[in-house]
Amino acid sequence: MQGIVDQVIDRFGIPVAWSQLLYFVGAGLAIILPFIYVLVFAGVYILLERRIGGRMQSRIGPNRVGPQGVIQWVADALKVLTKEDLVPRSADGPLFRIGPLLAVVGVMLGVAVVPFGGPWIGADLDVGLLYLLSVTSLVVCGILMSGWASNSKWALFGGLRSTAQIVSYEIPHATSLLAVVLLTGTMSVQGIIGSQGWLPWDWLAMHSPFALAAFVIYFISSLAEGSRVPFDLPEAESELVAGYNTEYSGWRFLLFFLTELANVWVMSAIAVVGFLGGGNVPTLGLVDGMPWYATATPAVIASLPLASVGFWVLVVFSFASIMFKCWVVAVVISQVRWTMPRFRVDQMMLLCWKYLVPLSFAAILVLMVLMRFLPLADSARLAASFDGRGLVALLVRLATTALCALAVAWYVGRVAFTIRNARDELFVKFAL
Amino acid sequence: MLVPYAGVALMIAVAIALAAVFLLGSIYLGPRAPNPVKSEPWECGTVSVGSVRRRFSVRFYLIALLFVVFDVEIVFLFPWAVLARELGWAGFSAMAVFVAVLGLGLAYVWKRGALEWE
Numbered sequence: 001m002q003g004i005v006d007q008v009i010d011r012f013g014i015p016v017a018w019s020q021l022l023y024f025v026g027a028g029l030a031i032i033l034p035f036i037y038v039l040v041f042a043g044v045y046i047l048l049e050r051r052i053g054g055r056m057q058s059r060i061g062p063n064r065v066g067p068q069g070v071i072q073w074v075a076d077a078l079k080v081l082t083k084e085d086l087v088p089r090s091a092d093g094p095l096f097r098i099g100p101l102l103a104v105v106g107v108m109l110g111v112a113v114v115p116f117g118g119p120w121i122g123a124d125l126d127v128g129l130l131y132l133l134s135v136t137s138l139v140v141c142g143i144l145m146s147g148w149a150s151n152s153k154w155a156l157f158g159g160l161r162s163t164a165q166i167v168s169y170e171i172p173h174a175t176s177l178l179a180v181v182l183l184t185g186t187m188s189v190q191g192i193i194g195s196q197g198w199l200p201w202d203w204l205a206m207h208s209p210f211a212l213a214a215f216v217i218y219f220i221s222s223l224a225e226g227s228r229v230p231f232d233l234p235e236a237e238s239e240l241v242a243g244y245n246t247e248y249s250g251w252r253f254l255l256f257f258l259t260e261l262a263n264v265w266v267m268s269a270i271a272v273v274g275f276l277g278g279g280n281v282p283t284l285g286l287v288d289g290m291p292w293y294a295t296a297t298p299a300v301i302a303s304l305p306l307a308s309v310g311f312w313v314l315v316v317f318s319f320a321s322i323m324f325k326c327w328v329v330a331v332v333i334s335q336v337r338w339t340m341p342r343f344r345v346d347q348m349m350l351l352c353w354k355y356l357v358p359l360s361f362a363a364i365l366v367l368m369v370l371m372r373f374l375p376l377a378d379s380a381r382l383a384a385s386f387d388g389r390g391l392v393a394l395l396v397r398l399a400t401t402a403l404c405a406l407a408v409a410w411y412v413g414r415v416a417f418t419i420r421n422a423r424d425e426l427f428v429k430f431a432l
Numbered sequence: 433m434l435v436p437y438a439g440v441a442l443m444i445a446v447a448i449a450l451a452a453v454f455l456l457g458s459i460y461l462g463p464r465a466p467n468p469v470k471s472e473p474w475e476c477g478t479v480s481v482g483s484v485r486r487r488f489s490v491r492f493y494l495i496a497l498l499f500v501v502f503d504v505e506i507v508f509l510f511p512w513a514v515l516a517r518e519l520g521w522a523g524f525s526a527m528a529v530f531v532a533v534l535g536l537g538l539a540y541v542w543k544r545g546a547l548e549w550e
Contacts, residue, residue, distance in 0.1 A: 027439040035446050081454065082461040089471040090480075101451050108447040112440050123439035130510050151484050152473035160492050167499040174506045181513040246474055250462055251454035346549040349495075353547040357502070357538065361531060364509075368524055371516065 004119060007306045031112060031122045038111050042261035043073030049334040056338040056418075077254060085250035092149035099146025100248065100255035106138025107262045113189050114269040117279035117319030119302035121190060128189040129181060132270065133174050136225070139259060140166045143234070146256075147244035158243025162227060162234030165348060169224035169231075172217050172356035179214035179360075179367055180204060180274040193278030194297035198321075201401040202295070205275035208370060208396050210363045212404065215275040217360045222271070224352070226263040228333060230340035233348060268329035272322060276329075279322030286310030335415075494546050505534055 005026040009019050054061020063069040110132050112122035125131050140163055147159015184195040196204050205215040224231035234243040245256045285292040296314045304311040374393040473480050512527055
């Protein structure tokens with residue numbers, strides 16, 4: 001982002017005194033656009049999720065507000081705002097009021113390091129992933145605070161359970177992201193994207209079966225981090241009424257909802273950034289001195305002159321690429337929601353501490369050893385010295401990619417089968 | 433250099449501003465009709481029995497302790513992971529010992545049954 005502002009300053013000959021101001025304007029735009037995007041994402045995603053849920057459960061889902069129900073989410077948000085904002089008499093007022101705010105600030109701070117393709121990112125921090133892990137912990141504080149401050153038994157139990165779950169899954173979550181840092185040697189989100197290619201076997205998840213394992217662990221544990229089904233124990237309606245947000249109504253409830261949905265965005269974006277190649281696209285011959293099949297990493301795109309066609313084409317292309325991948329991951333999350341039954345508390349804890357934590361550490365250790373012998377995640381070195389080790393590394397990549405391709409083909413086949421065998425009258429033309 | 437962090441600070445401001453907008457929205461759109469029954473904590477429709485401020489299962493404390501141990505360790509691992517390539521075998525062996533000690537710790541807690549949740 002800073003590079004682009006520099007280019008604007010150069011081009012229009014803006015005096016130095018103004019340049020700092022311009023940096024802040026640039027940083028402001030870079031933050032506010034993702035913020036607005038996430039608000040819209042939350043709405044569109046919940047609508048999409050309800051429509052998918054409708055289809056998967058042989059019902060129709062919301063389709064009344066606007067064509068195919070596309071503005072249902074606006075109506076829902078407005079409706080929630082027209083509800084009374086209740087604070088129980090026995091609740092701890094300040095904590096009760098701050099709780100949801102803390103949760104939403106935590107997840108929005110995470111949004112700040114989520115890239116939007118090309119050089120566009122809210123804030124490209126050097127410690128990106130570590131920062132992400134630490135600020136999303138604020139959500140736990142918010143949940144625990146509101147659960148405790150509600151002074152209601154359901155809210156307290158929900159808050160405690162939720163906290164236990166989120167902090168437990170934080171370990172495999174962080175460890176699987178550690179695999180990314182280990183392979184790429186950087187914590188900066190754009191740097192991580194830059195060390196991957198646009199071809200599937202250059203994605204980080206495909207570097208070896210162990211990186212793939214790290215990806216699977218990441219996906220499972222981030223489902224739990226975001227309290228998504230099958231880990232939605234904090235909101236187990238049948239046991240806990242609504243968990244930590246039992247006593248909340250009106251806009252404070254909306255904030256919790258927004259937190260959960262923004263979290264879906266953050267987790268799918270980080271899955272894409274860390275493991276699925278981010279917004280990388282081929283340069284298409286638009287960058288001087290690079291063949292068309294070379295990868296247009298964020299750094300490459302940012303180095304292009306702002307006035308060139310190539311810059312804008314690649315930015316749009318890269319944006320489309322990262323959006324597509326993120327929405328695919330988000331839809332998979334939604335399908336998981338409508339497919340899986342909820343775990344029991346002890347099963348959930350068992351899965352985390354007895355399977356995911358040891359497995360994620362094992363994956364890290366094996367990756368550490370493998371990295372000593374094979375040029376993993378080191379495309380430059382792989383291409384420069386294509387010796388025996390390079391060949392082995394390439395074969396490992398291709399094999400992992402083939403494995404993934406098979407898994408994806410099976411998944412697509414299952415979805416197609418289910419759709420084919422669904423009841424015809426419930427088919428919505430132009431299904432959202 | 434600090435410009436990215438200005439973005440982060442701005443994000444906090446924007447998120448709080450969003451909450452403020454919601455607050456204003458609910459003040460103007462939402463009704464205000466408090467009554468004693470409405471401001472009771474919800475307990476399946478009956479009057480709340482006893483206090484909520486009571487002891488809860490010790491397992492939550494165990495989980496919290498384990499989390500602190502492992503999370504601090506992961507924070508140590510992150511800077512190492514950035515430099516893993518440059519550090520070579522020396523860095524590898526140091527971290528392998530570190531992770532092994534932690535693995536022993538996990539095995540111990542596992543054996544003592546701290547991970548059971550009944």
